[in-house]
Amino acid sequence: MALEVRGLTAGYGPVTVLRGVDFRAEAGQITCLMGRNGVGKSSFLKALMGLLPATAGTIALDGTPLHGLPAHEIPRHGLAYVPQGRRLFGPLTVAENLAVGGLVHGNDTATLAQVLTLFPRLRERLDQTAGTLSGGEQQMLAIARALCLRPRVLLLDEPTEGLQPSMIALIQEAILSLKAGGVAVVLVEQRVDAVLKLADRVAFMVAGQVAETMPVKGLTVDAEVFRTYVGV
């Protein structure tokens, strides 16, 4: 199973942000997207979800074309998205947020039970409004909500941004268990140590294009590519 992107071009009105992105994500692998601010990493995830209309290029999951579909059709094909800043439904309860996540599959109880096993802390907070959770709990909920979609491809946009180390460890553990479960994870991440710990492959973006993709195995924190593409 693979997510295959060819020549994806998209932008905001007259401003083109993605300029022919080629990208591939495999099942059971974590592919990280790295690059300086403003190179189009978050826009790329939005374009995959149909939230940023593509003007050219193709997106296919296992050969099924996804480009051109309305945004609400994309999740039905197995793509789930955890946006930057979580974008929870703040006034809704944790249970209601999870229910929105499960709408596509009719909110089956088995999936919900699996998700709550992965994030047991949420089970204690089901009746609490999402906006009142701590930052770490909100991030757990954002991932849990996406998992209720039973995704084949999970898109995560800086999921550990602004979290304390203990929460980061919990989130990273959850991501690794998803990889073990065969999910193709696409992770936008700025921290080199997290990329080295989690990723199988890393794609470096420059000016709206993927400039280089390589396996993470063998890379170190002080590798030249990180200095070149991320500036660290």
Added chain:
Amino acid sequence: MAFGPFLLLALMEGLVTAAVLALAASGLSLVFGVMRVVNVAHGEFYMLGAVLAWAVTTMIPGPPALAFLAAVLIAPVLVAALAAAADGLILKRLNYDPEATIVATIGLLYILQQAALSLYGPNANPVTAPFEWRIQLPWFGYSGYKLFVVLAAGLVLLGLWLFMTRTKAGLVMRATQVDRSTAQAFGINVDRVYMGTFALGAGLAALAGVLIVPIQQAQYLMGHDPLLLSFIVVIIGGLGSLRGTLIAALVIGLSDGVISMFFTPTLAKILATLLVAMVLVFRPQGLFGARA
């Protein structure tokens, strides 16, 4: 009449106004809350409800209660269908842009009003109340139908609250209200939600029009006052807040009843407008609205 019974009568009249206003304003609040559309044509859906109620009751022979029941069932559904069509033909094409939809709904207001004038005429026509029962209090008699209006509006609003908080469709609408883009990422067809919301809002206004028509008569210009009062209620309650809308409708309706009876209806409107001005100055998001 002594002060006490007079006050009671004023409060009962105010309660009827509040009930009808709460129905109409909850539709306006729902449309703004979910769609971010300020529907200037909302009062015309109220008017259409009343006019269609007259049309249905004149077409159906037999006891007034049967004809009125038919009007209650048919008029809001027809108005909701018309609103759904207007959503697809006008609002969706404007991509629900807040400014453009204000202008568009002003246009829709005039289209509906002039269509009613052309097809229905300029006259005000009465609709027979479904029953003539009166409650006899020690000080005065009171229309049983008016109490029915309060009860019916209360039940519909309870149903609306249960719909919004306990059903899948309500959950979808609330999620869309919070974040349209994220809702789409979870498989929610936002266009369909918007169409349903606009239809539901119009249907609520039409139902208010049907309920009021045995008290007020149907007339093609009758949408102005409910539109103004609905905006007053929604601004005071907080745009998009159903709870705030209900509380504000109660405050405005009761104060309108009392002030109109003890002083003049004009003073009641002046004070309500003054209250809106104070809310806009000191708490622009309304009493129960979320700060933007």
